Amino acid sequence: MKFPFLYFDPGTGALVVQVLAAAGAGIALFYKKIANGFKSVFGKKEEQDLMGDINVDDKADDSKQ
Amino acid sequence: MTQNNRHTSSFRDPSGYISIRDGVVERVINPIYFSKYKSLSTSGFYKKLFDTGLLIPHKEVSANDSQIIIEPENISFFSYPYEWSFSQYKHAALHTLKLQKYCLQHGYTLKDATAFNITFFKGAPVFVDTLSFDAYIEGEPWRAYKQFLMHFLAPLVLAKYYGNDMLKQLQLHIDGIPLQKVAKLLPFSARFSPVLYTNIYLTAKYDTKYSSDEGNADRTVTIPKAGQLKILDALYDYIKGLTLNEKTEWKDYYTITNYDAAAFDYKKQLVKKWTAQVDAKKVVDLGGNDGTFARELAPAVTELLVTDIDPNAVDYNYQQVLKNKEINILPLVSDLLNPAPGIGFNNTERLPLQERIANNQYDVAMALALIHHISLTGNVPFSMSAQMFARLTPYLIIEFPDREDSWVTFLLKSKREFMGHFDYYNLANFENDYLKVFNMVQKQKIPNTERTLYLLKRK
Numbered sequence: 001m002k003f004p005f006l007y008f009d010p011g012t013g014a015l016v017v018q019v020l021a022a023a024g025a026g027i028a029l030f031y032k033k034i035a036n037g038f039k040s041v042f043g044k045k046e047e048q049d050l051m052g053d054i055n056v057d058d059k060a061d062d063s064k065q
Numbered sequence: 066m067t068q069n070n071r072h073t074s075s076f077r078d079p080s081g082y083i084s085i086r087d088g089v090v091e092r093v094i095n096p097i098y099f100s101k102y103k104s105l106s107t108s109g110f111y112k113k114l115f116d117t118g119l120l121i122p123h124k125e126v127s128a129n130d131s132q133i134i135i136e137p138e139n140i141s142f143f144s145y146p147y148e149w150s151f152s153q154y155k156h157a158a159l160h161t162l163k164l165q166k167y168c169l170q171h172g173y174t175l176k177d178a179t180a181f182n183i184t185f186f187k188g189a190p191v192f193v194d195t196l197s198f199d200a201y202i203e204g205e206p207w208r209a210y211k212q213f214l215m216h217f218l219a220p221l222v223l224a225k226y227y228g229n230d231m232l233k234q235l236q237l238h239i240d241g242i243p244l245q246k247v248a249k250l251l252p253f254s255a256r257f258s259p260v261l262y263t264n265i266y267l268t269a270k271y272d273t274k275y276s277s278d279e280g281n282a283d284r285t286v287t288i289p290k291a292g293q294l295k296i297l298d299a300l301y302d303y304i305k306g307l308t309l310n311e312k313t314e315w316k317d318y319y320t321i322t323n324y325d326a327a328a329f330d331y332k333k334q335l336v337k338k339w340t341a342q343v344d345a346k347k348v349v350d351l352g353g354n355d356g357t358f359a360r361e362l363a364p365a366v367t368e369l370l371v372t373d374i375d376p377n378a379v380d381y382n383y384q385q386v387l388k389n390k391e392i393n394i395l396p397l398v399s400d401l402l403n404p405a406p407g408i409g410f411n412n413t414e415r416l417p418l419q420e421r422i423a424n425n426q427y428d429v430a431m432a433l434a435l436i437h438h439i440s441l442t443g444n445v446p447f448s449m450s451a452q453m454f455a456r457l458t459p460y461l462i463i464e465f466p467d468r469e470d471s472w473v474t475f476l477l478k479s480k481r482e483f484m485g486h487f488d489y490y491n492l493a494n495f496e497n498d499y500l501k502v503f504n505m506v507q508k509q510k511i512p513n514t515e516r517t518l519y520l521l522k523r524k
Contacts, residue, residue: 013271014211015286017263021210022292024263025299031259032302050152050387051159054301056117056167 073413146180150380158217178209180216204287215241229376244269315378345428352435356382372399447498470515
């Protein structure tokens, strides 16, 4: 893959490995889902979430459309 | 504009550079990035990034065929990764992942993910490199993936296993910690985490394997967008769940002070009164612990930098900032006896902490319950600490605990047979040396303590 504006080396290996990393991520996310299921069943209290989740709320933008 | 005003940190990306004109920070965009900049502007994506707080907002100042100049919102004080506490570092990493996911969802991608592209502004991390965005081409892997791992995941994971010191690694490895080194350092058990196994061990292995073969530079790799999103989600979950269990000196520090609540309150009121007296708007609290005293001033000032040597105290301070949504307090880890130096190319790519503090022109520096540590733990003579403070701010509020103070007595006793070498440590000598550099504005003994508070003005 050509990167015309490349000014640092991304490392070919680090690009290739992303396919495997995605598989590992799938496993990690699957276990997390199960763990969360357990937590909600046993009602484990979550600490105050100060950093939010990965999904950024786009509502502010949608309301203007 | 000539390139003479180019900021000393800004030279890596050919897309443009940061320039300072009459004290105003501008970003010059080179023609090579014009089409991308225009796409990001006209598609409304920049606006979305501003509205969501992901990217520092900017406005366009001028545009011609050779350069476009934009002016980003001014960030008066720039902190570096090796000055962040664990929670701050985590938050910065999560911010980068959030941003990359948001980019992918809108047809863009981050072309680099260095930790130096994040700083803390108005009580939260913000991404500052406006030219780090590229159009996402379906199936392309994340080219900044390795950089993210070296700049964020590696220090955080090492800190999880070996403590806060590991967060300072970027001071040594300005381009991130080599993953092969991280893989060697981590304990064997780390392999059983699917996130660490793939992102650290496998990536280190593949990186070594492919870097030796020059023919690989043109190799085409594809990964579906869904796969890349999974990597981001899993890294986010993992990093968010990271904890650090390292006990430090700081724990209930204020519950074991050697003076009573009334004296504590008296000190608070005095500090408030004096900062108001000199009409201070920007204050730096050196050795500010968890920000207890800085918080007293918060409603009346615009900017507070609170540094402390104890990473747990700084971490607690940052959590308070998040909980209370305090936009004018910035906690930072710093040892006054060894503050962050200038590093990188020509030692000016990342500036020394003392220089950044001086450049930001704080009105007052506070040094409460600090001088005995500098003088007795660090053996720094009064004349040298006075000069150091005088370089930073025009006013200084400093507390002097005399020899009879129990902390001072403890420190002196720990000198054992060299105790006699510290006979100079007394109020008279302190005043004598400090008043060569400062003028006395106020002096007040704190009732029922062996401590005296001074308001000094630089000569």
